[in-house]
Amino acid sequence: MFTSTKILPTLAAAIALSLVAGCADQPKSSQAAAPPMADSPELAGAWYQIYFDTNKTDIDSRGRMVVNSVAHVATNNGLTRVTVIGKTDRVGSTAGNVALSQRRADQVRDALIAAGVPADRIDTSWTGEARQAVSTANDAEEQRNRVVDVTVVKMTR
Numbered sequence: 557m558f559t560s561t562k563i564l565p566t567l568a569a570a571i572a573l574s575l576v577a578g579c580a581d582q583p584k585s586s587q588a589a590a591p592p593m594a595d596s597p598e599l600a601g602a603w604y605q606i607y608f609d610t611n612k613t614d615i616d617s618r619g620r621m622v623v624n625s626v627a628h629v630a631t632n633n634g635l636t637r638v639t640v641i642g643k644t645d646r647v648g649s650t651a652g653n654v655a656l657s658q659r660r661a662d663q664v665r666d667a668l669i670a671a672g673v674p675a676d677r678i679d680t681s682w683t684g685e686a687r688q689a690v691s692t693a694n695d696a697e698e699q700r701n702r703v704v705d706v707t708v709v710k711m712t713r
Contacts, residue, residue: 602629604706606664610647610697613659615667623664626706627671635711638673640664642682645701646694654684664704 604626606619615623630636642661644653661682669675688701 602626602708604708606704606706607699608660608702608704610645610702611656613656613663615663619664620667622706623667623671626708627668627673629708630668630673630677633708633710636677637709637711638668638678639705639707639709640668640678640680641705642680643687643689643701643703643705644685645688645696645698646685646692647697648695650684654682657682657684660704664706668706 604622606615606622608614608619609616626638630638640661642657642659642664644657644660646653648656661680665675665678665680668678685701688698689703690698690700692698692701
């Protein structure tokens with residue numbers, strides 16, 4: 557007759573062995589990997605964001621990586637259109653923020669051109685502190701609002 561004290565160690569060992577076997581390396585598939593999504597000809601729309609420090613227009617290293625990604629997508633997917641929209645948080649005056657958002661949008665546009673995107677395929681606009689991602693009080697710093705939104709869409713000719 558089986559007793560629970562004899563079955564438990566055997567059951568525990570079987571469970572542990574099953575878990576270890578499940579972690580073993582699986583044989584690699586000989587099937588080729590799918591191409592990266594950035595090269596997909598069915599690109600319907602890609603959205604990117606480049607963030608800025610308060611009252612700054614400099615594109616940091618992370619922003620430069622985004623610019624390079626946008627340039628790659630825009631130049632390797634046939635006829636595309638790039639839209640650049642500069643925005644700010646609510647620190648500073650309304651007029652000052654409109655000017656700051658324009659300078660940010662222009663910086664990103666210029667970086668995209670330098671990265672190989674034809675200037676005639678880039679639309680640039682700015683909103684100042686309007687159309688914020690996060691509603692804030694006046695003079696409130698908010699990183700998510702200090703941004704340039706960039707979209708890439710495939711044109712149908």
